[in-house]
Amino acid sequence: MTSSTPPVIRTRFAPSPTGYLHLGGARTALFSWAFARHHKGVFVLRIEDTDLERSTPEAVQAILDGMHWLGMQPDEGPFYQMQRMERYREIIAKMLAEGSAYYCYSSPEEVEAMREKARAAGKKPRYDGTWRPELGKTLPAVPEGRKPVIRFKNPQDGVTAWNDLIKGPISFDNTELDDLIIARPDGTPTYNFCVVVDDWDMQITHVLRGDDHINNTPRQINILRALGAELPQYGHLPMILGPDGEKLSKRHGAVSVMQYHEEGYLPEAMINYLARLGWSHGNDEIFSREQLVEWFDTRNLSKSAAQWDPKKLNWVNAHYIRETENSQLATLVAPRIAGLGGNPEAVDLDAVMGLLKDRAETLNQLAEGAMLFCRAFAGVDPTLKAEHLTPEAVTVLQDFADQAANLPDWTTEALADLIKATLEKHNIKMPKLGVPLRVAVTGQKQTPAIDAVLTILGRETVLSRLEALAN
Incomplete structure (x- = not known):
């Protein structure tokens, strides 16, 4: 008998650098990281920076800083899509040659008119396939001076289905999916196409991402099949809601994870709290990073949305502060004391941490409390x-x-x-x-x-x- 070695699990986190690493992105990264670590696999970081108008070097750095602070170093990457343009063009040329992609000369206004016509007829608004080459079909004359987009020739019958790691069986009728644009008139490839080529080239076996990507998944699956590529398994995470039940936003504290660092939260506490937003291991509320890796199983990911609770985060952070050695707390708090105008060397800071830490919820609270000992005495009011x-x-x-x-x-x-x-x-x-x-x-x-x-x-x-x- 011959034994076959199971394939190495490879996951990825692929943020777009159009802003900071927000809480939802950090949770997605955490679950992808934990899944790879649990299976002794590979965690890949990919920066999807093809949105040239909105992508910035500062946003890239904010993502890298957030990942570093949370202790989720990738095994491979970061890879940048803008550095892979030749590869995308190579695959597009191959698809054009094989007939799984085609040039489309319809203007944006013409496509919108097609969609309006479909809406008026009570149908799904979509591109009507004017430039889709079919056997025996005569294509229109090419408009003079108009640069075409390139569309993927999506299957027109059957269904595209997958067994989602979180939500279970999901299927789409291919008639609902129009022929996706995979390259713009200037030749730059589009998001859904780049993702497919990257996941194929990087041999990604499991994709965990937000459920706002569910509608992208059948399109990506069909492109992968057209390329003859192995399909990854997909799992779509429900969103995080604010305390009021609405989608998490800036007004709820949906800010950069690095702002939580600035506000005095410990990365261990943030990892613990983020993990409990949509994943559980029995009734365990407090667990180490190592336990998360040991216990992580996609079967324990919730199908329903999680709710952000600042009070719960503070409770978790307070626990980790109490469990942290006084000397380590002193090291973390000293620069915060200096930032408040105090002198952290004026006192035995380890002893101060031991005195204050049982009542503190954040490192900033520790710093503020320590000012009793670290600022010059101004006398009595x-x-x-x-x-x-x-x-x-x-x-x-x-x-x-x-x-x-x-x-x-x-x-x-x-x-x-x-x-x-x-x-x-x-x-x-x-x-x-x-x-x-x-x-x-x-x-x-x-x-x-x-x-x-x-x-x-x-x-x-x-x-x-x-x-x-x-x-």
């Missing part, structure tokens, strides 16, 4: 001073300072014991000491646990600020 630093409060604070100066160890435990002893000595409740102490030492009424705050600020800083009350 006169209004706060008048309200909270009364003569009685100052007396208690001075006693606290005298005892604190003699502590053998400046630790959270020792300071907590001293606070408790001071409350008992003066027969007062915690707010009578805690609030004045916070105001005097930090200039704020509310802080994290005051014993931990005092520990991080250090003995010298705390005592000098308390001594300033006497002045």
